[in-house]
Amino acid sequence: MNAHSTAVKPSGRLATSQAGSGRLELRGLRRSFGSYHALAGIDLTVEKGEFIALLGPSGCGKSTALNCIAGLLPLTGGEIRLDDRRINELQPEERGFGMVFQSYALFPHMTIRKNVGFGLTMQGVAKAEAEKRIDRALDLVRLREQGDKLPGQLSGGQQQRVAIARAIVIRPPLVLMDEPLSNLDAKLRLEMRAEIRAIHDAIGSTTIYVTHDQDEALSLADRIVVMSGGVIRQTGTPEDLYERPNHLDVADFMGFRTRIEGRVADHGVGRTTIEAGGSRFVLHRSTELAQGADIVLSIRPEDLVAERSGDGLRAVVRSSEYRGRAYFGVAVLPGDALAYFRSDTPVANGETIVLSPDPQRTLIFAGDAR
Numbered sequence: 001m002n003a004h005s006t007a008v009k010p011s012g013r014l015a016t017s018q019a020g021s022g023r024l025e026l027r028g029l030r031r032s033f034g035s036y037h038a039l040a041g042i043d044l045t046v047e048k049g050e051f052i053a054l055l056g057p058s059g060c061g062k063s064t065a066l067n068c069i070a071g072l073l074p075l076t077g078g079e080i081r082l083d084d085r086r087i088n089e090l091q092p093e094e095r096g097f098g099m100v101f102q103s104y105a106l107f108p109h110m111t112i113r114k115n116v117g118f119g120l121t122m123q124g125v126a127k128a129e130a131e132k133r134i135d136r137a138l139d140l141v142r143l144r145e146q147g148d149k150l151p152g153q154l155s156g157g158q159q160q161r162v163a164i165a166r167a168i169v170i171r172p173p174l175v176l177m178d179e180p181l182s183n184l185d186a187k188l189r190l191e192m193r194a195e196i197r198a199i200h201d202a203i204g205s206t207t208i209y210v211t212h213d214q215d216e217a218l219s220l221a222d223r224i225v226v227m228s229g230g231v232i233r234q235t236g237t238p239e240d241l242y243e244r245p246n247h248l249d250v251a252d253f254m255g256f257r258t259r260i261e262g263r264v265a266d267h268g269v270g271r272t273t274i275e276a277g278g279s280r281f282v283l284h285r286s287t288e289l290a291q292g293a294d295i296v297l298s299i300r301p302e303d304l305v306a307e308r309s310g311d312g313l314r315a316v317v318r319s320s321e322y323r324g325r326a327y328f329g330v331a332v333l334p335g336d337a338l339a340y341f342r343s344d345t346p347v348a349n350g351e352t353i354v355l356s357p358d359p360q361r362t363l364i365f366a367g368d369a370r
């Protein structure tokens, strides 16, 4: 399928055209419900052809952002621009975006072909052209043979593929997906993930994909946008987000489970002495933070290794389990903070261990980072 574009006719309605399009700009996007700010000022530019994942915990405002972009929810502030035209005032159907939701939202009494072709009928596309486009969309989702069935005769994964075909058949400048795989089992999710990216590449559209699953975001997206509390905390490539979270909320969300407050006791080149969790130990790396500065350490379980002795955080094992290759567990630090660790040998509940943070993979945030 060709990448498609839109232009605003003098009447203000969107019409399709073949010129390049799909660049989306969000400027100071706000949406409040009463005094609650679900979106507290979102700025983001999505380039044509990009695959963006909106990632964040439940309630962070992801779906609200998507619904505002789709035109399903009016803004309380800010501006949405598509290819440098303001589209705030356009109705959802005038925006012409393809949408895929967690619930497939298919018409149960219509055949798969009719479901896929529904948007084309609404657009007044001639029958012969519509049939060709339905064939192509069904080919892309590998459902050509199932066209005359009803949705109820298909599996969950197949129904979601129909929903995707329906979204892309109208050749939208932008495809919006809200947790489209949440209703599928683990194996199917993995298969569909690869298919969604392949379809995106094949049609050259711009895609915004909402998820709370970091693996999904890491594997699918060109850029990930992490939200919390109605704002964007960090935007970057999957590698940036995984390796270099720049905010504690992002770190939490990217799997840095252990969070320990402390201070920089001393530092020199390639060496930082830290007091945290009731222990004093050396991390073999430099820091730009001043001596005496309050800090928060943020560490992934695989990078906090249990030893029987040595330099690190002293803690008491609360529980542990074998996960193939290594043991993972939770230990309690003086002051009751929890540390999530890895051990290469079995550890007993109640045993005192020394947790050694990987110096290069431990994040050090200034204590007032929040």
Ligand SMILES: Nc1ncnc2c1ncn2[C@@H]1O[C@H](COP(=O)(O)OP(=O)(O)OP(=O)(O)O)[C@@H](O)[C@H]1O
Binding pocket: 033, 036, 038, 056, 057, 058, 059, 060, 061, 062, 063, 064, 065, 212
């Ligand atoms: N119609 C509404 N009326 C009042 N509050 C709302 C409404 N819709 C959303 N909210 C609130 O706005 C916040 C953001 O909701 P939103 O659905 O965007 O979150 P989300 O990040 O998509 O979460 P989830 O992953 O659970 O769907 C939530 O606190 C929610 O309770």
